[in-house]
Amino acid sequence: MNAPTIWIIAPIFIAILLLPVRNQRALSIIGGLVTVLLAIAAQFIPIEEAFRFGELSIKIDSSLAVLGRILEIKPAEGSLLAIIYGATALWFFGAEASKTATRIVPYGLLITAFMVASIAVEPFLFAALFIELAVLLSVPLLTRINQPPGRGIVRFLIYQTLAMPFILFSGWLLAGVEASPGDIALAAQSASVLGLGFAFLLAVFPFYNWIPMLMEEAPPFIVGFLLWILPTVTIIFGAGFLDRYSWLRSSPQLVMALQYAGLLMIVTGGLWAATQRHLGRIMAYSSIAETGFSILALSLDPRLGIPILFLLLPARALGLAVWSLSLTVIKDHSETLRFGAVRGLLRSVPFASTGLVLASLSTSAFPLLAGFPARLALWENLSRVSLGAALWLGIGIIGLLTSSFRTMAVLSMAEEYTSWELGEDWLQGIMLGLGMIGIFVLGLFPQFVQYFLSNLPAMFEHLGR
Amino acid sequence: MSTLAWIAVILITVTSVGLLLARDWRWLIIFLSAQYFGMLILTLLHWPLGMASVKVVAGWMSAAILGMTRSGLPREDKTEKQSVLPHGRMFRLFAAGIVVMVVATATPRVDAVMANAGFAVTSGGLLLIGMGLLHLGVTDQILRVSIGLMTVLAGFEVLYATVERSILVAALLALINLGLALAGSYLLIASNAQTEEPA
Numbered sequence: 001m002n003a004p005t006i007w008i009i010a011p012i013f014i015a016i017l018l019l020p021v022r023n024q025r026a027l028s029i030i031g032g033l034v035t036v037l038l039a040i041a042a043q044f045i046p047i048e049e050a051f052r053f054g055e056l057s058i059k060i061d062s063s064l065a066v067l068g069r070i071l072e073i074k075p076a077e078g079s080l081l082a083i084i085y086g087a088t089a090l091w092f093f094g095a096e097a098s099k100t101a102t103r104i105v106p107y108g109l110l111i112t113a114f115m116v117a118s119i120a121v122e123p124f125l126f127a128a129l130f131i132e133l134a135v136l137l138s139v140p141l142l143t144r145i146n147q148p149p150g151r152g153i154v155r156f157l158i159y160q161t162l163a164m165p166f167i168l169f170s171g172w173l174l175a176g177v178e179a180s181p182g183d184i185a186l187a188a189q190s191a192s193v194l195g196l197g198f199a200f201l202l203a204v205f206p207f208y209n210w211i212p213m214l215m216e217e218a219p220p221f222i223v224g225f226l227l228w229i230l231p232t233v234t235i236i237f238g239a240g241f242l243d244r245y246s247w248l249r250s251s252p253q254l255v256m257a258l259q260y261a262g263l264l265m266i267v268t269g270g271l272w273a274a275t276q277r278h279l280g281r282i283m284a285y286s287s288i289a290e291t292g293f294s295i296l297a298l299s300l301d302p303r304l305g306i307p308i309l310f311l312l313l314p315a316r317a318l319g320l321a322v323w324s325l326s327l328t329v330i331k332d333h334s335e336t337l338r339f340g341a342v343r344g345l346l347r348s349v350p351f352a353s354t355g356l357v358l359a360s361l362s363t364s365a366f367p368l369l370a371g372f373p374a375r376l377a378l379w380e381n382l383s384r385v386s387l388g389a390a391l392w393l394g395i396g397i398i399g400l401l402t403s404s405f406r407t408m409a410v411l412s413m414a415e416e417y418t419s420w421e422l423g424e425d426w427l428q429g430i431m432l433g434l435g436m437i438g439i440f441v442l443g444l445f446p447q448f449v450q451y452f453l454s455n456l457p458a459m460f461e462h463l464g465r
Numbered sequence: 466m467s468t469l470a471w472i473a474v475i476l477i478t479v480t481s482v483g484l485l486l487a488r489d490w491r492w493l494i495i496f497l498s499a500q501y502f503g504m505l506i507l508t509l510l511h512w513p514l515g516m517a518s519v520k521v522v523a524g525w526m527s528a529a530i531l532g533m534t535r536s537g538l539p540r541e542d543k544t545e546k547q548s549v550l551p552h553g554r555m556f557r558l559f560a561a562g563i564v565v566m567v568v569a570t571a572t573p574r575v576d577a578v579m580a581n582a583g584f585a586v587t588s589g590g591l592l593l594i595g596m597g598l599l600h601l602g603v604t605d606q607i608l609r610v611s612i613g614l615m616t617v618l619a620g621f622e623v624l625y626a627t628v629e630r631s632i633l634v635a636a637l638l639a640l641i642n643l644g645l646a647l648a649g650s651y652l653l654i655a656s657n658a659q660t661e662e663p664a
Contacts, residue, residue, distance in 0.1 A: 139648040
């Protein structure tokens with residue numbers, strides 16, 4: 001028995017078996033239970049250590065050889081897998097409520113397995129190939145075969161595919177830099193190629209125009225899932241580059257580049273979100289800003305930045321899950337997601353409207369909500385490095401808060417004598433209610449997730465130590 | 466072998482320019498298939514025949530997937546009418562000429578970085594990448610976007626084959642090529658879905 005078989009190959013087989021299933025509830029429950037079991041196993045079953053299971057003594061090996069290369073899940077990566085599969089379970093359990101289970105459960109499980117493979121593959125730069133496979137699997141997830149695709153999905157495919165060659169090339173160039181560290185020109189070339197690859201992959205400004213387009217074209221719940229899993233695993237893959245190459249880690253230019261890229265995403269994401277009149281586009285720009293927060297965390301001293309980076313993950317997963325489910329419910333009750341069409345919906349879909357506003361406020365660093373502790377820590381540490389950068393971060397957050405308050409105002413602007421209704425069904429109400437409680441719990445008791453996060457920096461050899 | 470490599474570069478130049486200029490989808494598929502043959506010759510300079518043939522087989526299968534899908538659609542693809550970019554062949558030929566000039570200028574420098582892969586391999590790879598990017602820049606038709614992405618990847622694979630001989634990478638790249646063709650076919654069918662429905 002080995003870890004890659006349990007957390008990569010088994011989910012792929014289960015996903016393939018689930019492809020022909022058409023029952024929304026069965027898919028949602030099976031997918032959710034499988035991912036929860038995988039998350040629990042990742043958190044509690046030790047890798048590379050013998051343990052007793054009844055009469056049996058079991059040891060799970062960390063690696064599996066595939067075509068001359070290795071897939072390896074290190075013992076320290078257990079908590080990360082628990083977070084990834086745990087967050088995937090959020091989407092799968094919510095899939096029935098969003099009526100997307102037939103697509104998101106099988107394809108989502110395949111995508112999650114490939115993203116885990118991207119963390120596990122050695123040499124680690126081959127991760128780009130697995131990420132590209134996940135991107136290709138996203139195409140049938142995002143659009144139905146009987147519905148003309150928009151331009152967003154085509155741009156998504158182009159940008160994400162172009163990332164792969166740049167990253168593979170940069171990996172080869174970086175090896176050359178290691179061999180001859182004095183070659184400044186080669187170092188600059190490899191860093192530029194690497195930067196361009198990650199700019200495509202993480203949708204760094206100006207390569208993020210596909211995100212708002214997709215939010216208008218595709219089901220919000222599905223886009224929300226992709227906006228969580230793709231940047232999350234990619235940013236960990238990026239941190240792996242910093243961990244692997246000491247000259248990259250110690251380069252002041254790279255720190256500046258990460259800081260500028262992160263701030264640019266937060267400021268443009270925040271300001272664009274503040275000026276939008278479409279709920280889907282607001283979520284798109286807020287998720288762009290969210291990725292900016294993660295990039296900014298990477299620019300800090302790794303001993304502080306890496307724990308903040310991991311602290312951002314659960315809040316992002318929960319926030320996006322609640323936000324995208326709320327948008328799905330609102331979309332069912334409104335012709336479009338434009339402000340003009342969703343005015344006053346708070347009175348007809350109160351759970352979805354409240355969930356939407358709370359998730360938006362959480363992303364905007366509103367106190368006592370899930371996103372607040374990580375953003376506060378980020379802001380505080382950034383201000384020690386550069387007051388100017390902290391000011392720009394504040395501007396971005398003001399933009400995000402403005403978009404949240406505008407959303408709240410529009411949703412609550414009902415005609416005076418409109419009666420209150422409960423437009424959500426019981427399942428949607430329960431899922432949204434639990435999600436909102438989770439947003440408060442993560443905001444009020446951030447130490448709750450420390451149990452999962454405290455050992456995560458150990459997955460890196462140099463970062464966060 | 467060197468002469469053969471330069472013949473492959475000429476073949477790639479003809480096919481990639483042909484892909485830009487052709488309007489009939491049948492020609493697009495023929496040029497794409499021929500392009501993969503040129504790619505095979507360039508890859509053979511650094512890889513054994515067994516591994517290099519994986520690339521051409523995957524490429525031809527991808528071309529077949531796209532061709533079979535397109536052949537099942539109405540004569541004129543809906544997206545083919547929507548392009549707002551210049552249609553003129555002269556414009557595309559001029560743009561292709563600029564790409565050829567840029568490749569000719571950049572080849573010596575890139576070849577030095579690429580551990581002296583050989584001028585033919587470097588220029589062939591760069592030409593494919595450049596033409597693929599140009600293709601992506603001048604169209605939003607799904608068939609052409611798929612072909613553009615496959616052309617860029619083909620160029621990258623030619624260059625990457627000089628530095629990486631992993632079987633896993635070869636297998637995954639072949640899978641990605643097939644995946645791109647399948648994704649392109651899926652989007653092609655989806656984009657014509659309403660046309661097939663009775664009015």
